[in-house]
Amino acid sequence: MVSSRRLKVALVGCGDISGRHIGAFGRYSHAATIAVCCDTSIERAQHAAAEVAKNGDAPRVTQSYQDVLSDPEIDAVDLCLPHHLHAPAAIQAAQAGKHVLCEKPLALNVEECDAMIAAAEQAGVVLCHGEPMRCAGVVMRAAAMIAEGAIGRIMGLQATFAYWQRPELNTGWRGNRHESGGGHLMDGGIHIIDVLRQLGGEIVAVQAMLAHYRPELGADSEDLALLNLRYAEGHCGQLFACHATKSRAASPLVSVFGDAGSLSVEAFGPGNGLVLFKPGEAPQIQEPDHAWVDGYERLIGSFIEAATGSGPLLATPQDGRENVRVVLGAYRSAETGTEITLDTPSRPNQGDLSPSDVQE
Ligand SMILES: NC(=O)c1ccc[n+]([C@@H]2O[C@H](COP(=O)([O-])OP(=O)(O)OC[C@H]3O[C@@H](n4cnc5c(N)ncnc54)[C@H](O)[C@@H]3O)[C@@H](O)[C@H]2O)c1
Known part of the structure; x- marks a missing residue:
């Protein structure tokens, strides 16, 4: 446990998303510091270090992950790596006694997620799932209002996540299904699966249709995923995810419909971050801005708190594992043309280490 000094973090992977992490860590400079920037590209590591320096710190740079792992000064790693490297890098970090923040998706499959969770538990380190959207103010507020009964019993959920993927993002590992684990659903749509689970509960069955429009983003990776979802409590939901x-812009629309009202995140664009609809009443704006970016700050704040023993994780690896399970169930459904029933979520930290895959 680290308590009397700042948490020393190694940023591992200094590519596209790393700037958001640097910005969010900068908000907690009293509690944590990025002490190392690690990337196989020295230029990227140096660029990230220059960005961190704007927060007043002076990280060293390295191209070697082993160098990070063997540095006793480093308390934690922040993995902003290609998807196929999440599991091996997280397991090695846990075995080296480092806390781990790992970008989404947690891993390529459920077995890898279980191995990561087990490694963190065995080492007694924190493993945080790097999913910022569930930490966004509008989503946390919507979840609290639903729990308080603001819309009554949930009857269904509907979400749209539609944007234009910058082609340069897919020139490397993202365009390679073996490294990315899938197409848009595994990369972008998975954020909204997480939100749909946070707001609607556990998903027990999935039907999916996929479409492929943009070969420049990957020869065999879907660009559109349409999902019908069945929840444990009996209600259903839908996701339209397309890049x-x-x-x-990449700003999701999410509605939750109940028997006493409904809630919509970004119902009519900017200015309508979270809107409550009640029968016979004018729409009530609960939060004006959708401000998804605030999710990174809360996510990283909660990671620092959990790693220093002063607060809970807002995004757990068990949630990351469940999101991966739903995505893989959707891929199986699209392949087979059938509805796929997902096993009851088995939590490896609750005594069941056997990987539960999807089944028809
Ligand atoms: N780009 C986004 O908009 C975005 C948004 C949300 C989440 N994410 C997630 O962030 C993660 C990274 O995505 P990205 O878009 O930043 O990818 P990226 O390709 O831009 O960056 C990955 C970086 O990792 C480095 N790298 C590869 N192997 C390495 C190794 N062995 N050691 C050290 N560095 C290594 C690469 O050189 C590269 O700089 C993914 O999990 C992704 O899903 C990305």
């Missing part, structure tokens, strides 16, 4: 549209 081949130019209609709007």
Whole structure:
């Protein structure tokens, strides 16, 4: 446990998303510092270090992950790596006694997720699932209002996540299914699966249709995923996830419909972050801004707190594991043309270490 000094973090993977992490860590400079920037590209590591320096710190740079792992000064790693490296890097870090923040998706499959969770538990370190959207103010507020009964019993959920993927993002590992684990659903849509689970509960069955429009993003990776979801409590939900549209920026629309009202995240665009609809009443704006970016700050704040023993994780690896299970169930459904029943979520930290895969 680290308590009397700042948590020393190694940023591992200094690519596209690392700037958001640097910005969020900068908000907690009293409690944590990025002490090392690690990337196989020295230019990227140096660029990240220069960004961190704007927060007043002076991280060293390295191209070697083993160098990070063997540094006794480093308390934690922040893994912003390609998807196929999440599990091996997280397991090695846990075995080296480092706390781990790992970007989404947690791993390529459920077995890898279980191995990561087991490694963290055995080492007694924190493993945080790097999913910022569940930590966004609008989503946390919506979850609290649903729990308080603001919309009554949930009857269904509907979500749209539609944007234009920058082609340069997919020139390397993202365009390779063996390294990315899938197409848009595994990369982008998985954020909203997490939100749909946070707001609606556990998902027990999935039906999916996929479409492929943009070969430049990957020869065999879907660009559109349409999902019908069945929840444990009996209600159903839908997800439209596509990174081949130019209609709007990457800001999700999520509605939860109940028998006493409904809630919509970003119902009518900017200014309507979270809106409550009650029968016979004008729509009530609960939060004006959707502010998804605040999710990174809360996520990283909770990681620092958990690693220093002063607070709970807002995004657990068990949630990351369940999201991966739903995505893989959707891929199986699209392949077979059938509804896929997901096993009851088995939590490896609750005595069951056997990987539960999807089954028809
Ligand atoms: N880009 C986004 O908009 C975005 C948004 C949310 C989440 N994410 C997640 O963040 C993670 C990284 O995505 P990205 O878009 O930043 O990818 P990226 O390809 O831009 O960056 C990955 C970096 O990892 C480095 N790297 C590869 N192997 C390495 C190794 N062995 N040691 C050290 N560095 C290594 C690469 O050189 C590269 O700089 C993924 O899990 C992704 O799903 C990305």
